Amino acid sequence: MFADFWPRVALILGIAAPVALAGATELQSVRTASDSESTRVVLDISEPAGHRMFMLLNPSRVVVDLPGISARSGLPLPGAKGALTRVRMGKQPGDVLRVVLDVEPRVTPTSFVLGPEGQFGHRIVVDLRRSSREPVRETPPRAPEPEPPAAGAETQAPAPEVVMRAPAAGQGRDLVIAIDAGHGGKDPGAIGPKGGREKDVVLSISRQLAREVNSVPGMRALLIRDEDFYVAHRERMAIAHRAEADFFVSVHADAARNSRARGATVYALSTKRASDEAARRLAERENASDLIGGVSLSDKDPVLARVLLDLSQSAAISASTTAGEHIIGELGAVTRMRKTRVQHAPFIVLTSPDIPSLLIETGYISNPGEESVLRASSHQARIAKALSDGIVGYFRSNPPPGTHFAMNPLPPRPARHVISRGETLSQIAARYRVSLARLRQANNIRGDRIHAGQVLTIPTG
Ligand SMILES: [Zn+2]
Known part of the structure; x- marks a missing residue:
């Protein structure tokens, strides 16, 4: 039931857009901002629209597909910024505008949409975060991938998606x-x-x-x-x-x-x-x-x-x-x-x-x-x-x-237990399957006096 359910939710939450006339929605500008940990790419669009984001490796790049959207004519693309090395754009079959973000290795992308606020209208935001720790082993592509398009060029079939976060043995x-x-x-x-x-x-x-x-x-x-x-x-x-x-x-x-x-x-x-x-x-x-x-x-x-x-x-x-x-x-x-x-x-x-x-x-x-x-x-x-x-x-x-x-x-770490009103030591001992004596010893308790809100350490092993 869940497996059947999620794809539909994902469709509605993340991908599907309110119906707009094909081609009526325009990518109006592409903006970037950066700090030491992440780089943000903002796609300003004229109408709320769906998008699909995925990552390709060797070289690392984040692909954002925008179905039914066309770029404003003469739209300037921003240059390198932070983890972003280049922005390219091309038309895919099926009236899909593809924005390719060339990124440094070991970047994790997330995307979300924002509605109009203040001076800004509808936006698709892509955050590129530099991983702060050891890189995860990535699945190597099975075959050499075709180069993605240079700005304005036409691509054919979409390149295969690469699974991220694949476990190393x-x-x-x-x-x-x-x-x-x-x-x-x-x-x-x-x-x-x-x-x-x-x-x-x-x-x-x-x-x-x-x-x-x-x-x-x-x-x-x-x-x-x-x-x-x-x-x-x-x-x-x-x-x-x-x-x-x-x-x-x-x-x-x-x-x-x-x-x-x-x-x-x-x-x-x-x-x-x-x-x-x-x-x-x-x-x-x-x-x-x-x-x-x-x-x-x-x-x-x-x-x-x-x-x-x-x-x-x-x-x-x-x-x-x-x-x-x-x-x-x-x-x-x-x-x-x-x-x-x-x-x-x-x-x-x-x-x-x-x-x-x-x-x-x-x-x-x-x-x-x-x-x-x-x-x-x-x-x-x-x-x-x-x-x-x-x-x-x-x-x-x-x-x-x-x-x-x-x-x-x-x-396992020794568990902790916060005492609720009315609970007794022997109930708590029974719940965690430890002896009353060990529970007392682990917490320096002599008799049975405990109080609500008190935190007990539950011994393990
Ligand atoms: Zn709140």
Whole structure:
């Protein structure tokens, strides 16, 4: 059901475009920008349109096919910038405009679309990121490939696609962790009493989380946004899906009218109903940011509604919940938890049926005390490390076949457990199948006195 389902979602999320008259859509300009880590190529188009992106190797180049689009006559192409060495353009059979980006080796491309905002109209954005670590072994092409076209030239059949991230023997592929900093651009998210903006706090935590993830052998981070711009919820999922992400984590900060509300919460998707009223209202608020972000909801596809209403996503939800428990164990050691169990609510951004996905409310930015700590980079770093440790802990216990984690097993880390109200030591010992004596010893506990929110180390082996 899922296998049959995703291609259609991908089609709607990433590739299909609102119907436009053939040839009516124009590529109006190609712009570039660069910093030390990535180079951005922006294709300005006159109408919203679909695109297909893939990578070819030897030499490395990123191909963006734009069906039904023609280039404005005399369109100038930008020169080399950052990881980009050259831009070429040609017409493919079937009224497809092909833009070829020649890139340095070891570049990972991602693409997404943006709607009109400020001075800009519809855009297709391609980010070229330099891999910061050892290159993955790439599958060599089976036959010499024909040279792609020089600017303006005509090509014949498209060159074969090359599989990226192919595992080297004995190594296993990297796990791809999609990190989604909530909100962005004209959607600031929640705003604290001292003016702290959720979009800034969560971007900074997400960047640090990406560094943590990239420091773990066998893991690679994909930042859905690494700047202050808005991405629609379904596009966030589509980016993760196109990168074949193994995990999706959306980072947020909470707000409540009661300025004393505090603590972090970990959410997985619910297809039925929210854990409680607060969770339902939160999901409504987070989902609504597509409205603020300038993305029209009028084209909200019926598929999304079906994802929410009809599909059994029990496998992904169960994996998400397990991962969430690992994260709570780590997060509870560095920050107060509002709930010490994974909560469930119908967040749009968590509806990928095949990628375990979590939404983390890292604390209440509406609480003056928590606002201050959330804005402190030392606290952000602790949260990022805890999230990364939780994700690592989950994948150590549940490594997908073919990954570096599966092929290089390490002894499991001692788990952590955050005590919920009403729990007893003997219940916790039974749950993790350790003796009460070992549990006491590992935590320097004499009798049975524990308290809610206390973090226990669970001995292993
Ligand atoms: Zn949020």
